[in-house]
Each structure stands twice: as C-alpha cells, then as structure tokens.
Amino acid sequence: MSQVTDQGVGSRVAEQKVAKPRRIRKTKMSSTNEVQRLHGWKLARRYVTLVIVLIVLVGPIIGPLMGAFKAPSESVFGPTATMLPQDWSLAAFHKLFADTNILVYIRNSLFVCALNVASALVFSTTGGYMLSRKGWRGRKLVMAFLMSALIFPFESIMLSLYSEVRAMGFYDHLIGVWLPGMVGPFHLFLMMAAFRGIPDEIEDAAFIDGAGEWKRFWKVMLPQTKGSLVIVGLTAFIFAWQDYLWPLLNIQSDENNTVMLGIARLQSDFGTDYRVVLAGAIVALLPILIVYFSSQKYFFKGIEEGGLKF
Structure with a gap:
C-alpha cells in the first residue's frame, strides 16, 4: 500500500511539474500579445497625429493652389468656388x-x-x-x-x-x-x-x-x-x-x-x-x-x- 501511495504522489508531482511550464508559456504568450497590441495602438495614434498635422500644415496651401488647375469659367475664390476643380485645365x-x-x-x-x-x-x-x-x-x-x-x-x-x-x-x-x-x-x-x-x-x-x-x-x-x-x-x-x-x-x-x-x-x-x-x-x-x-x-x-x- 505504501508503494502504491508513493507512486500516486509521485505521478501527481510529475503532472504538476509538467503543467507548470504550460501555464508559464501561456502567460508569456498573452503578455507578448498585449505588448504587440499596445505597440499597434501607439503606432496608430502616431500616424493619426501625423495625418492631422499634415492636414493642418498643407491643407491651407493645397486648396488655393488647386485654383491654378481650374478652367477659365470656374471661380477661384468666392461663395461659388469649390476646393477641387470641377473641370481640370492647364x-x-x-x-x-x-x-x-x-x-x-x-x-x-x-x-x-x-x-x-x-x-x-x-x-x-x-x-x-x-x-x-x-x-x-x-x-x-x-x-x-x-x-x-x-x-x-x-x-x-x-x-x-x-x-x-x-x-x-x-x-x-x-x-x-x-x-x-x-x-x-x-x-x-x-x-x-x-x-x-x-x-x-x-x-x-x-x-x-x-x-x-x-x-x-x-x-x-x-x-x-x-x-x-x-x-x-x-x-x-x-x-x-x-x-x-x-x-x-x-x-x-x-x-x-x-x-x-x-x-x-x-x-x-x-x-x-x-x-x-x-x-x-x-x-x-x-x-x-x-x-x-x-x-x-x-x-x-x-x-x-x-x-x-x-
């Protein structure tokens, strides 16, 4: 009986030793995924900020410059003027x-x-x-x-x-x-x-x-x-x-x-x-x-x- 008990205890200890690395591996994988997710959000916020800065800096320039490509019949400035040419012309x-x-x-x-x-x-x-x-x-x-x-x-x-x-x-x-x-x-x-x-x-x-x-x-x-x-x-x-x-x-x-x-x-x-x-x-x-x-x-x-x- 003592031999059977010792064998049972040894098998449970062995199972616990085998199970431990699996939990550690799962924890490592989850932390890696979380770091990648945070990195992705930071990268997305960075690009959104850059796009906003680009629009603020370049937007006021692009709008008027588009007037050079408008046809003679279109208005460059005024209430009827559009940002992009309706009829592109050189x-x-x-x-x-x-x-x-x-x-x-x-x-x-x-x-x-x-x-x-x-x-x-x-x-x-x-x-x-x-x-x-x-x-x-x-x-x-x-x-x-x-x-x-x-x-x-x-x-x-x-x-x-x-x-x-x-x-x-x-x-x-x-x-x-x-x-x-x-x-x-x-x-x-x-x-x-x-x-x-x-x-x-x-x-x-x-x-x-x-x-x-x-x-x-x-x-x-x-x-x-x-x-x-x-x-x-x-x-x-x-x-x-x-x-x-x-x-x-x-x-x-x-x-x-x-x-x-x-x-x-x-x-x-x-x-x-x-x-x-x-x-x-x-x-x-x-x-x-x-x-x-x-x-x-x-x-x-x-x-x-x-x-x-x-």
Whole structure:
C-alpha cells in the first residue's frame, strides 16, 4: 500500500511539474500579445497625429493652389468656388509660359542658386574645418564674430550691404544678388560641429601614415561629413530660391528678375486672373520639393552628424 501511495504522489508531482511550464508559456504568450497590441495602438495614434498635422500644415496651401488647375469659367475664390476643380485645365500654365518671362526668371534663380550652393560648400567646409581645429590664436574671437552675425537680423544690415554692392558696380546684376549669400554663419557652425564629431583616432591614424593637412582634410575628414554637406547645399539652395527682399532691393530690370520677383509682379500684370499667379506659385514650389525629397535621406543623416556637438 505504501508503494502504491508513493507512486500516486509521485505521478501527481510529475503532472504538476509538467503543467507548470504550460501555464508559464501561456502567460508569456498573452503578455507578448498585449505588448504587440499596445505597440499597434501607439503606432496608430502616431500616424493619426501625423495625418492631422499634415492636414493642418498643407491643407491651407493645397486648396488655393488647386485654383491654378481650374478652367477659365470656374471661380477661384468666392461663395461659388469649390476646393477641387470641377473641370481640370492647364490653361493657366499655358498662359504663364506664353505671356510672361517665367523661363528667364527660372534661369536667373537657378544661376544664383548654383553660385550660392557652390560658395556655401567651399567656404563652409574650409571655414568649418579651421574652426574645428584647436590651438590657434584668434579662434575665440572669430567664433564670437560669427555668433554676433547670427544675432543681428538681415534687415539691420540690409542698407549697408546695398551701399557696398552698389559701390562695387553690381547693382541690378545677379552677382549682386549672390554676394550677401555666399556663405552664412549657420553653415559654418554646422560644418564645424560635423568635423568635431569625427573621432580623433581617424585623423591621428592618417597623421601617423604621413598624410599632410590638405590630404587629411580632403581624403579623410571631408568624406565623413556627407550628410552635413547635403544640408549645407540644400539650405543654400532653398534660401537663394525663395529670397525676395534682397532681390527686390537690388534688381530693377525685368530680364534680371528672379522667380520670386517675377511671381510678385504677376499680381500686377494678371491681378484679376488668379489662376496665372497660382500657376506661377506652383512652378516656384516644384524645384524645392524635388530637391528636398531627392535628398531627404541625407538630410536627416546630416542633422545627426552636425546637430549634436555644437
């Protein structure tokens, strides 16, 4: 009897030992499902929030821009106007390119943007590299000077720049539009932070291998800052493309107008036909969208490179 009892107790203990892992496994599976469910709800809330922000930011822009695609018989604004065109038409774009010098304006803006991007890349990389090096006299003074350039707004020095550009003979010339935007303190600080973010061991290894200052800069340091270079080029392009105040002060003739000046003057030439003005706004917006979305991957990489070690 004792043997039978011992066998029965042993079998029950064995069953309990076997049953325990099953309960633990079920608990683990339920907790995993709960975590996945919570993660799914958080992801859904995140996307809903992003969609709402997108509608709030882009909605007021998309509505008016749709007026450029409306037929001449439709109302762009007013109580009878609709958000989306009822009869899609490209007549406004045809009139824009046929009756205005929009292609000349685009060419002028692209010329200024090319100069701005090239000069910003050259001066910001060389200047940022010099500022990231330690141990040379006057570095703090130069840093303070650049910081003061960030403090004062452009409007406070605009008249002085105007007098200097006019004295140099570049009034009503595209070179005069480019000169104040050759390089900005933001680009210098961005590249300085990008160079400072490179580990010292990389430069030390190049120095031990016999690489000179120029070779270390061109072959070792500069390839490590590709993301920041994209940010410099992208922001220089956008600043030059959308600049309106300085070209308005410096440009007088129609053949030297930039895109923003040309679109502003469309309102006086086609004041009653808002479709042409909105078509010009779309033409001005497209290059920025193309440049941004084509370099979006490198844009965020550059933010990570240069934005953490100012």
